[in-house]
Amino acid sequence: MKWWLLxxxxxxxxxxxAAHAADADALRQTMIALRYVDxxxxxxxxxxxxxxxxxxxxxxxxxxxxxxVLLDRRQRLVINVMRxxxxxxxxxxxxxxxxxxxxxxxxxxxxxxxxxxxxxxSVKGVVCSEGAAALRAAPDAAxxxxxLKSILAATQYRVWKDSPLELQRDCDLxxxxxxxxxxxxxxxxxxxxxxxxxxxxLESETRQPLRPELFSVPGGMATINAPS
Numbered sequence: 001m002k003w004w005l006l007x008x009x010x011x012x013x014x015x016x017x018a019a020h021a022a023d024a025d026a027l028r029q030t031m032i033a034l035r036y037v038d039x040x041x042x043x044x045x046x047x048x049x050x051x052x053x054x055x056x057x058x059x060x061x062x063x064x065x066x067x068x069v070l071l072d073r074r075q076r077l078v079i080n081v082m083r084x085x086x087x088x089x090x091x092x093x094x095x096x097x098x099x100x101x102x103x104x105x106x107x108x109x110x111x112x113x114x115x116x117x118x119x120x121x122s123v124k125g126v127v128c129s130e131g132a133a134a135l136r137a138a139p140d141a142a143x144x145x146x147x148l149k150s151i152l153a154a155t156q157y158r159v160w161k162d163s164p165l166e167l168q169r170d171c172d173l174x175x176x177x178x179x180x181x182x183x184x185x186x187x188x189x190x191x192x193x194x195x196x197x198x199x200x201x202l203e204s205e206t207r208q209p210l211r212p213e214l215f216s217v218p219g220g221m222a223t224i225n226a227p228s
Contacts, residue, residue: 028054031211032141034188035062035204041197048200050141056215057144064214071148078151080226081217088221094154096177105179109186116190119183121174128171129183131192131200138205142188146181153177155226171195 032052039045049062060068070079078091105128108120112132120130133142156176160168175194183189192200217223 029210030207031209032138033204033206033208034138034141034202037201037203039199050145051214052138052141052144053210053215054140057141057148058214059148069148070215070217071144071151073144073147076147076151078148079217081221083218086221088217088223089226090223091152091155091226093151094158096154096157099178103178105174105182107179107182117186119186121179121183123170123174126171126195128174128195129192131183132190133183133187134190135187137188137190139187141205142184145189146184149176149180149184153180156180158227169195 032050034050034052036048036050037045038048047062049058049060051058055073057071057073058068059071060066065083067083068081070081071077072079076093080089080091081087082089104123106120106122108122110118112118115136116132116134118130118132121128153176157173160172160177171194183192188202188205189200190202
């Protein structure tokens with residue numbers, strides 16, 4: 001679309017601004033619901049539900065009353081809610097050290113089925129993550145996933161640094177620290193396999209009526225700040 005047409009659209013026609021506002025309000029009354037099947041090596045598959053709104057993202061096992069991870073997109077907070085222990089652990093963004101000298105990850109992207117792309121992220125010849133993504137499928141959900149990983153990057157780096165040397169793998173830095181949003185910039189993950197053997201596959205993506213009660217920390221919980 002040419003720039004001058006964008007300018008005309010920005011100025012709007014009589015009644016157009018109200019229509020756009022109505023559409024925006026309607027979208028705010030819904031949430032994106034993603035259902036994935038995840039599997040860790042040697043373990044049975046398990047469901048993961050991701051709910052996304054303009055202000056929040058919630059990750060859980062599909063149970064409304066179970067434990068969940070809540071992303072507050074406005075305040076840039078990640079809250080891990082553990083119901084049995086009545087505890088809410090809050091993660092905030094932290095400072096990351098500069099990338100190490102010689103850090104040269106490689107992201108290969110190839111067109112696949114219509115509207116999708118296959119990708120492979122590697123470091124020093126080792127494939128850290130590979131899979132497929134859809135650029136136009138629920139783009140705000142992909143952004144929210146990247147926001148969560150960005151907030152947790154400093155914590156992930158601390159965990160990596162405190163691990164025994166034999167467990168300090170470059171792919172962990174690529175997937176969760178230095179390149180945490182690289183594959184998500186390609187679109188919504190449809191399938192993914194990490195170097196550890198962990199896999200994820202998208203089952204469904206729908207829009208559902210907004211349920212605000214799912215995006216708040218239950219009352220009576222102790223709140224602690226996690227080190228970052």
